[in-house]
Amino acid sequence: MLLTDRLVQPGATVRTRSALESLAGWPVTIAVAGVAAVLRLPALGRPAQLVFDETYYVKDAWTLLNLGYEGRWPDEPDPAFEAGDVDGYLEAPSFVVHPPVGKWVIATGLRLLGAQDPVGWRLGTVVAGIVAVVLLVRIGRRLLGSTAAGALAGLLLALDGTAIALSRTALLDGVLTTFVLAAAAALLVDRDRAAARLAAASAPPRAPARWGAWSRLRPWRVVAGIMLGLAVGTKWSALWFLAVLGLLTVAWDASARHRAGVALWWQGALLRDALPAFVTLVPVAALTYVLTWTGWLRTSGGYGRSWAAQHPGEGVLWLPDGLRSLWRYHEQMWTFHTTLTAEHPYAAQPAGWLLQWRPTSFFYEAPEPAQQVCGADRCAQAVTSLGNPFIWWLGAAAVVACVWWAVRRLDGAAAVAAAGVAAGWVPWFAYTHRTIFTFYAVVVLPWLALAIARAVQRLLAWADDEPRRSMVRTALVAAAVLVVATTAFFWPVWTGQVVTFRYWQLHQWLPSWV
DSSP, rough: OHHHHHSSSSSSSSOOOOEEEEEEHHHHHHHHHHHHHHHSSSTTOOOOSTTTHHHHHHHHHHHHEEEEEEEEOOSSSSHHHHHOOOOOOOBBBOOSSSHHHHHHHHHHHHHHHHHTSSHHHHHHHHHHHHHHHHHHHHHHHHHHOOOOHHHHHHHHHHOOHHHHHHHHTTTTTTHHHHHHHHHHHHHHHHHHHHHHHHHHHHSTTOOOOOOOOOOOOOHHHHOOOOOOOHHHHTTTGGHHHHHHHHHHHHHHHHHHHHHHTOOOOHHHIIIIIIHHHHHHHHHHHHHHHHHHHHHHHHOSTTTTTTTHHHHHTTTTTTTTHHHHHHHHHHHHHHHHHHHHOOOOTTTOGGGTTTTTTSOEEEEOOOOOHHHHHSOOOSEEEEEEEOOHHHHHHHHHHHHHHHHHHHSSSOOOOHHHHHHHHHHHHGGGGGTTTTHHHHGGGGGGGHHHHHHHHHHHHHHHHOOSSSSSHHHHHHHHHHHHHHHHHHHHHHHHOOOOOOHHHHHTTTTTGGGGGO
């Protein structure tokens, strides 16, 4: 069996979900989402201070709502903003280096609850974090062919500290993750529907065409293009997912042609699927991306908005003035991203991301008076992006195994999980000269979870007789208990609870975690 065939089917043989499993799909999904909500929503306004880069994104979101573009603030605006004086912004524009979509997501919470409420700062990102768990369960069901495997992947995302901290903090990376997963989910739905249509068209008494049929308009692929445009409109790093998911959707089409008996199946996929896939995904994503700048284009006060009028004869001359100014702005943003070298104590190289070698501390205080606050001589209140160590460590091992299975066993599901990890992680090795952080890897986490779920499937299939079965099941139960217990242990320092300083110290397993 070809790797492309395995890219469609979850295992070595084709199997159909049972009716019971199909009925259980949404109840199981909702239950896993409930776990995610319970771990993310309590005391969402804690701490009642702007945490880490919330100092940029919350205030940017508020000025987007009020000005249509990101406005500047006076020096040291955070104390006044946190105290409720949220209208101290200036009409002068601010130079921002990320597109606006993630900030518009944050702005939804501000619109609903107001900027004076810390819960409003984080409402948009926490909803995005819970939606990401729902999407991963659905992706896992389709990719791995099992409701249980999908639930496992979703639970791992629900239980992880990086995902919890990013959901409870108004940053962009959790939003990026949700849009990427939405695109992947849409492409999987498209894969299954397109394969079913092709199989029906090639069923007896009709013989499959030599090249196979041309791709028709596929709405779910259009949805994926929109979601990828929104992902790029959150952070440019989503471009790598646009490339990887685009290749996967063509590979799935090639697989469907091969299974339908098309003689020139891979040639047909290149000729009749690849170009329509490109046209559906890339231009749709590009148009969506440009539309995300509508607020900047419709107003005259955004940073660099008048550049074209002030520089006639410069830049990309065939573009209208508004888009010519936007292009120039993007050149400045690109220069910033590729030359940023500011020192930061929590900067971390991507080589250590999967092992959580240097997690980012988002917030730390020692509340006083200690005896009244926590009943000890010294207290600590922290928000750290540290993931559940066992999820990440097991996930790193599972990714290595998935690469092996993809290459040596032609395991398509394992290949998809490994491809997702590569899209979110490998490109950052080209930017080791600039300041980057471990929490960027939150977009990798869902694919790590899928890799673990695939590894569990293969282990259970391998352990088909005693005593192997007992050994594997015991190990899996032990790992599950360890993951859940670790989440319970670390949850206070993911969510900003006030604890004793000694309790906080017990969480510093490695010197690099401090």
